[in-house]
Amino acid sequence: MSGPLKGIRVIEIGTLIAAPFAARVMAEFGADVIKIEAPVNGDPIRKWRKLHEGTSLWWYLQSRNKKSLSVNLKSAQGIALIKQLAAEADVLIENMKPGALESLGLGWDVLQEINPKLTLVRISGYGQTGPYKDRPGFGAIGEAMGGIRYTTGEPGGVPARAGISLGDSLASLHAVIGALMSLLRVKTGQGLGQVVDVSLVESVFNLMESLVPEYDLLGHVRERSGGALPGIAPSNTYPTRDAGYVVIAGNSNPIFKRLMHAIGRADLADDPAFEHNDGRVQQVALLDAAIAGWTSLHGMEHVLAVLEQAGVPSGRIYSIADIVADPHYQARDMILSAQLPGGVKVKMPGIVPKLSDTPGEIRWQGPALGAHTVEVLSGLGLDEAEIRRLQQEGVVQ
Structure with missing residues (x-):
């Protein structure tokens, strides 16, 4: 592996979008990302959106460059394996409901004792504190309560969705920013690891420009404006x-x-x-x-x-067909060719941002469930017999 994050190990205990997208960005720039997946079905995103021969095309993109370790987190032995990994990791990213990590015996107090330099990135609907912290939160709710849905759509019309999972993706990018800030602190000897608390709602709200002072001082509530840019003309x-x-x-x-x-x-x-x-x-x-x-x-x-x-x-206004055909996208390596299992070639989006000396790279597409289980466990010092025993007992797959 190469890239600016070479040598950084990231453990991802996440599903669907927010935590996995954040880990994907870090993997594209050289981090060794180990994705923890439940046995049998793995991450539900394997079956989301459009499928090719039973596997989501989104999965191949969202999990590229990651190693899949299939572990039963309901077993004590499975939790013990996660603790072993955490002891050698730099970052652990999760997007479970607040309290879920603690219920597994993997709360911050436990992880910090195992590895004082570990950064724990926690992505949730409303954050780890506050009166709403226990509410279930998805990206759509983050968009609604963060303010962007209210301002999106035609004047007087129904508040509109952007057409992508914007709330989740914004939280992912804030998670990466927080993780890198914490890593810099640790790697430069300024302090130990810390918790990066990312809320879906707050990640959307952070983009809402001057809405707060406009409302506070002027009583102005920005409304939906269709394709226009209110207050800026033409x-x-x-x-x-x-x-x-x-x-x-x-x-x-x-x-x-x-x-x-x-x-x-x-x-x-x-x-x-x-x-x-x-x-x-x-x-x-x-x-x-x-x-x-x-x-x-x-x-x-x-x-x-x-x-x-x-x-x-x-x-x-580009459709995806326009994007794929556009010569500028192609010249910037934003449309790349990938190979799926069976040799099928498919176009995939390139990597952002562009770094002049240590650019990101794609080493492989999203792996099969548990494809790296033996490799990762061997790296922890488990021998072939011990790994086989864990497989037979349903601890790993």
């Missing part, structure tokens, strides 16, 4: 002649002027009332109507060509 989604939609962001002062000249509205470009954003916001409907009046007369390619020439940020 920035919206506009129709083109060939039934497509283009997103145009003409919201800085010089860009606004260039946009207006490009669409033949020099009168608006030179109007002192529109020189600054606050003035444009007051008459945003007029500006949007002027822009839509121009875009609706032209096809998508013409609109994009004119705006690119004028230096105005703009773009079509």
Whole structure:
């Protein structure tokens, strides 16, 4: 393995999205990630979304570069194995309900005694404290209570979902940030391991810009605005002649002027009332109507060509088919080829971010359940006979 996290061992006790996505990011950058899965069925995401020959395509992506260790956490011997792994690990990531880890005998007090340098990353719906901590929490609830659902959708319409598991993914990224901060503290000798407490609700809320002071000082509640960007103008989604939609962001002062000249509205470009954003916001409907009046007369390619020439940020709204075919995605190695069991080739997304000297890499796709059980247990010093006994007794698979 290579990468900036080479030499870092991560234990993942997680299912579905939040903890597994966080561990995946660390695995892509060189961490040795051991994913703990229950015997027989493993992580439920193995059967989520679209399947290929009985296995989720999402699974192959979400668990790439990870080692699958199938352990029965309901057995004392299984818990003993986790403690052995924790003793040599740098990070343990989990996304069980608060208290579940403690009920297994793997609470922070136990883990800290086993390994004082261990970082414990805990992802849950509402966090490890507070009056809601025991409530079940999924990403959708995090999006709802974190504020993003309220502001997403058409004006006056039903609050909309983003179309992906946004709440879980945001929590995952915050988990990685927290884990790296804690690792830096440990590795530079500034302190011991600590708990990184990540809430789905708070991870969404952290992205909600200036909603709090706007409400507190001005009594303003930001509402749903469709494709527009409230308080920043002009920035919206506009129709083109060939039934497509283009997103145009003409919201800085010089860009606004260039946009207006490009669409033949020099009168608006030179109007002192529109020189600054606050003035444009007051008459945003007029500006949007002027822009839509121009875009609706032209096809998508013409609109994009004119705006690119004028230096105005703009773009079509991509489907996944557009993304896969786009030459820029390809040039940036964001569409990679992978091989599934049986030799079937499939496209997979590339790695983000791009590091110049220690880039991430994909070593293998999501493994079969328990594929690395023998390898991991051998690394703990168990011999072949002991591993066979644990398999026969149903402790590992």
